[in-house]
Amino acid sequence: IASITGASAYASLTDDAIAALTGGAEAGEGAITITAPEIAENGNTVPVAVDAPGAVAITLFADGNPTPGVATFKFGPLSASRSAATRIRLATTQNVVAVAKMEDGSFQMAKANVKVTIGGCGG
Amino acid sequence: MASGVKPRVKVPKTAAAGETITIKTLISHKMESGQRKDSDGNPIPRSIINRFTTEFNGENVVDVALEPAISTNPYFQFDAVVPEAGEFKFTWYDDDGSVYEETKSIKIG
Numbered sequence: 001i002a003s004i005t006g007a008s009a010y011a012s013l014t015d016d017a018i019a020a021l022t023g024g025a026e027a028g029e030g031a032i033t034i035t036a037p038e039i040a041e042n043g044n045t046v047p048v049a050v051d052a053p054g055a056v057a058i059t060l061f062a063d064g065n066p067t068p069g070v071a072t073f074k075f076g077p078l079s080a081s082r083s084a085a086t087r088i089r090l091a092t093t094q095n096v097v098a099v100a101k102m103e104d105g106s107f108q109m110a111k112a113n114v115k116v117t118i119g120g121c122g123g
Numbered sequence: 124m125a126s127g128v129k130p131r132v133k134v135p136k137t138a139a140a141g142e143t144i145t146i147k148t149l150i151s152h153k154m155e156s157g158q159r160k161d162s163d164g165n166p167i168p169r170s171i172i173n174r175f176t177t178e179f180n181g182e183n184v185v186d187v188a189l190e191p192a193i194s195t196n197p198y199f200q201f202d203a204v205v206p207e208a209g210e211f212k213f214t215w216y217d218d219d220g221s222v223y224e225e226t227k228s229i230k231i232g
Contacts, residue, residue, distance in 0.1 A: 045194040062192055066158055069190040073201075076183025080143035080202035084185065087194040089156070 014063035027109035051083035052100035064094025137232035156191035174216040180209040
């Protein structure tokens with residue numbers, strides 16, 4: 001039932017949020033991976049994992065949610081791998097976007113499309 | 124106001140010095156997103172855990188900022204280096220000002 005057009009309704013909010021994070025800098029690809037299911041039956045709890053070797057922080061966005069921010073992981077000196085896994089809410093079918101800030105100040109970005117059967121925002 | 128909050132953490136009891144271990148954490152919390160409405164149509168105010176940190180002997184491992192898009196009962200899995208015997212300290216910060224803490228000690232063996 002999730003419509004394709006509906007999914008992009010909040011996408012510009014995500015673009016704005018990413019631009020605010022990177023300061024408008026172009027984000028590269030390849031040094032970050034995001035793992036999410038292709039189809040999530042229940043949008044209330046969708047497992048997502050990110051891995052970006054050499055990252056100091058990774059921020060997750062969901063471009064079809066009413067608010068795009070999901071979480072920011074900052075890695076300290078005792079963090080072994082620059083990776084983490086959590087469970088997130090997705091309101092509808094959409095892209096989950098991970099943006100990593102690398103040690104040299106550059107940014108890396110990866111996207112994963114998740115089809116959601118039942119939305120996760122209680123509405 | 125959040126009731127029944129209970130942290131659960133899985134950390135190995137022993138590790139070799141310098142070894143990488145995987146930590147899993149979960150805390151029972153309803154993570155009210157602020158997007159839902161009650162039966163009268165009034166919005167239910169947001170009430171979430173907004174920050175989670177892990178330290179080992181005072182040194183930071185991860186520091187996570189949480190938004191309402193994190194699921195009920197926030198779960199995190201990540202890797203940490205164990206340079207010596209000591210104690211992991213996990214801290215969750217609630218919107219209502221509550222702070223929940225859990226510690227796990229680890230031996231070198």
